[in-house]
Amino acid sequence: MEKSRRYAKSHEWARLEDDGSVTIGISAYAVEALTDLVFMQLPDVGSTVTAGESFGEIESVKAVSDLYAPISGKVISVNTELPSQLETLNDDPYGSGWIICVEPIEADQIDALFDQEAYDKLIGG
Amino acid sequence: MLQQTPLFEWHTQNHGRMVDFAGWSMPVQYSSIVSEHLGTREGVGLFDVSHMGRVVVEGDQAAEWLESMLTRQVRDLSVGRSRYTLITGVDNTDETVQCDGDPVILDDAIVARLANLEGGGHRFSIVVNASNRPRVVRWLKACLPQEGVRLHDTTEETAMIAVQGPLVFGRVQEGILEGPLRNVFSSEILEKVAALKNYGVLETEFDGKPVLVSRSGYTGEDGVEIISSSLSAVMLWERLLEHNTTRPCGLGSRDTLRLEAAMPLYGHELCETTDPFSAGLGFAVNVDGRNFPGADGIRIRRGAGGRCRVGLVFDSRRAARTGDHVLLSEDGTESVCGEITSGSFSPTSERGIALAVVDRVVGNPGQELEVLVRGTRLPVKVVSLPFYRRSHQ
Numbered sequence: 001m002e003k004s005r006r007y008a009k010s011h012e013w014a015r016l017e018d019d020g021s022v023t024i025g026i027s028a029y030a031v032e033a034l035t036d037l038v039f040m041q042l043p044d045v046g047s048t049v050t051a052g053e054s055f056g057e058i059e060s061v062k063a064v065s066d067l068y069a070p071i072s073g074k075v076i077s078v079n080t081e082l083p084s085q086l087e088t089l090n091d092d093p094y095g096s097g098w099i100i101c102v103e104p105i106e107a108d109q110i111d112a113l114f115d116q117e118a119y120d121k122l123i124g125g
Numbered sequence: 126m127l128q129q130t131p132l133f134e135w136h137t138q139n140h141g142r143m144v145d146f147a148g149w150s151m152p153v154q155y156s157s158i159v160s161e162h163l164g165t166r167e168g169v170g171l172f173d174v175s176h177m178g179r180v181v182v183e184g185d186q187a188a189e190w191l192e193s194m195l196t197r198q199v200r201d202l203s204v205g206r207s208r209y210t211l212i213t214g215v216d217n218t219d220e221t222v223q224c225d226g227d228p229v230i231l232d233d234a235i236v237a238r239l240a241n242l243e244g245g246g247h248r249f250s251i252v253v254n255a256s257n258r259p260r261v262v263r264w265l266k267a268c269l270p271q272e273g274v275r276l277h278d279t280t281e282e283t284a285m286i287a288v289q290g291p292l293v294f295g296r297v298q299e300g301i302l303e304g305p306l307r308n309v310f311s312s313e314i315l316e317k318v319a320a321l322k323n324y325g326v327l328e329t330e331f332d333g334k335p336v337l338v339s340r341s342g343y344t345g346e347d348g349v350e351i352i353s354s355s356l357s358a359v360m361l362w363e364r365l366l367e368h369n370t371t372r373p374c375g376l377g378s379r380d381t382l383r384l385e386a387a388m389p390l391y392g393h394e395l396c397e398t399t400d401p402f403s404a405g406l407g408f409a410v411n412v413d414g415r416n417f418p419g420a421d422g423i424r425i426r427r428g429a430g431g432r433c434r435v436g437l438v439f440d441s442r443r444a445a446r447t448g449d450h451v452l453l454s455e456d457g458t459e460s461v462c463g464e465i466t467s468g469s470f471s472p473t474s475e476r477g478i479a480l481a482v483v484d485r486v487v488g489n490p491g492q493e494l495e496v497l498v499r500g501t502r503l504p505v506k507v508v509s510l511p512f513y514r515r516s517h518q
Binding site for chain 2: 035036038039057059061062064
């Protein structure tokens with residue numbers, strides 16, 4: 001069964017994995033709203049991301065948007081193939097379109113994020 | 126409450142993603158900006174540009190009056206021709222416009238000379254930007270002479286549709302009757318439209334009402350812009366779309382198309398205090414022996430050797446945005462040598478492109494520079510404009 005995702009109000013998702021790491025991406029709603037993605041800048045492995053602060057950029061034809069970390073943690077892996085294949089975000093935003101994986105600083109920080117139902121409500125679904 | 130064009134309902138019923146553009150609810154895209162852009166480069170793109178301001182100026186003194194109001198010569202414009210001009214004047218937000226004060230560039234516009242009135246008076250059409258229409262109309266009305274010239278803002282009783290792309294007049298081997306315009310005009314009228322040169326205009330009819338067709342556009346492609354009655358707009362739009370090469374396009378792709386064609390956009394390449402000569406718009410001001418508002422101030426700048434407008438191409442897909450600094454690194458020192466006026470990802474070349482105004486010494490094609498994009502220095506190269514030029518004229 002697919003593990004449950006949690007969401008930040010800035011439309012990033014976070015998923016707690018079996019090994020305690022947290023995978024982070026952006027929601028299908030965000031991808032749809034951005035459209036025409038052309039560029040993405042990601043952090044380096046080993047860097048630290050802070051909840052609510054920018055950890056990268058995503059650029060569409062019309063605008064540049066920050067990617068905000070839904071939780072704080074140390075970056076343990078980065079989907080380095082993604083920037084050259086941004087269409088993956090449209091095709092599989094919760095699978096192969098993952099962006100970074102972090103080792104959380106506070107294990108329960110993820111619980112404060114929206115669950116699926118609350119997020120669906122937020123985006124008017 | 127946002128203003129709506131006669132096609133508003135059509136847009137909302139057909140996946141138009143509506144945004145506020147200069148007080149109008151307009152579609153930024155229907156599918157994706159990139160696919161609409163490429164569709165216009167390969168086939169035909171249809172754009173609702175009814176938000177643009179449309180003004181008719183007529184009367185016995187109309188030519189003389191416009192000659193005194195516009196930066197471009199008007200008197201020698203023949204019937205059926207149009208040209209790009211700037212409109213200079215005093216920006217006054219009050220209802221009562223003061224005609225004294227320092228004139229600024231209020232807008233850029235296309236002025237077309239229409240057939241004379243039956244009594245012999247002149248008639249002109251002027252198309253201005255949506256964002257500047259209120260102040261331009263206010264200014265022009267305040268400057269109208271007591272008699273001999275009448276001005277009508279026809280924006281809300283008309284619609285304007287741009288039909289743009291290499292297949293507007295059909296595939297070369299098949300001929301003009303195979304393009305989307307065959308769905309709206311008789312073959313006799315279509316022959317006349319196809320015979321128009323760039324910036325030529327034709328007054329004809331659609332749906333029993335007058336339309337103005339001009340061989341012009343804002344995409345770098347061949348095509349026409351049609352001003353029709355607002356009552357006929359949906360029928361005109363749907364008839365054009367029935368053609369299988371034609372697709373609706375939003376303002377998002379209109380902007381990327383015009384940037385590749387290096388066409389100026391008010392608020393970016395020019396604003397109230399822009400020096401037209403530095404902005405690459407010297408052709409739009411005829412200063413010799415003429416006296417339009419602000420002519421003296423503009424005359425002084427000619428030959429003053431300010432900056433120049435250039436195109437910049439990036440290695441990456443990343444785009445600079447308006448206001449980003451252009452940098453020159455030389456002998457270990459770095460200086461700001463210019464500023465981005467418009468930047469975007471270019472769907473045709475699949476990398477970042479930008480228009481910039483830079484110091485003349487670094488304005489030659491091939492010059493290597495850097496642009497500071499959100500804290501990152503990106504290498505760029507100066508190229509000659511436009512970025513995109515259609516192969517078929």
